Amino acid sequence: MTEGAIEASIETWRRRLRYALAAIYGFIGVVHLVATDAMLPLMPDWVPQPRLVILATGLCEIAGAVGLLTGRFRRAAALGLALYAVCVYPANLKHAFEHVHVEGIPDSWWYHGPRLAFQPVFVWAALWAGGLIDWPFGGRRGSGQGATEISGDPARPPKGPGPDAPATIREP
Numbered sequence: 001m002t003e004g005a006i007e008a009s010i011e012t013w014r015r016r017l018r019y020a021l022a023a024i025y026g027f028i029g030v031v032h033l034v035a036t037d038a039m040l041p042l043m044p045d046w047v048p049q050p051r052l053v054i055l056a057t058g059l060c061e062i063a064g065a066v067g068l069l070t071g072r073f074r075r076a077a078a079l080g081l082a083l084y085a086v087c088v089y090p091a092n093l094k095h096a097f098e099h100v101h102v103e104g105i106p107d108s109w110w111y112h113g114p115r116l117a118f119q120p121v122f123v124w125a126a127l128w129a130g131g132l133i134d135w136p137f138g139g140r141r142g143s144g145q146g147a148t149e150i151s152g153d154p155a156r157p158p159k160g161p162g163p164d165a166p167a168t169i170r171e172p
Helices: 003-034 036-042 050-068 074-087 089-097 109-129
Strands: 147-149 168-170
Touching: 003 036, 003 050, 003 074, 003 109, 036 050, 036 089, 050 074, 050 109, 074 089, 074 109, 089 109
Parallel strands: none
Antiparallel strands: 147 168
């Protein structure tokens, strides 16, 4: 497979992940809006105005889902969804360790174990799908229209006449 074909394949998977995350976060956002009271028991006691926080998180999930699908807001939405996944972790911990029952959500460790373990994957997925990181598939991405190829990997030296050559800009 050529380097161009590999990059095209990676971008295809990045786009697919964006659509999947947009569907997941959009759906969960709507659930937060229509089943707010059912989620109140999940909120840690130290969260002020828990009902308002649940409604706000639903709106943030929907905004993040829409933002992932738009080029202009994609990076901001990806960062927002990654931060969101970190911020809701205390509620996930409470749900698991205090055995809080919420109608329609399993309360066994077959559900909570993977959910807690994969929360960092959701953080990574949002950042990768939004184009903020390339790890583990490539070097660091730049900003702007194209991506700046910067590689710290000795197996993938920079393009150009020598090791001190300027970074190459790839056009989308």
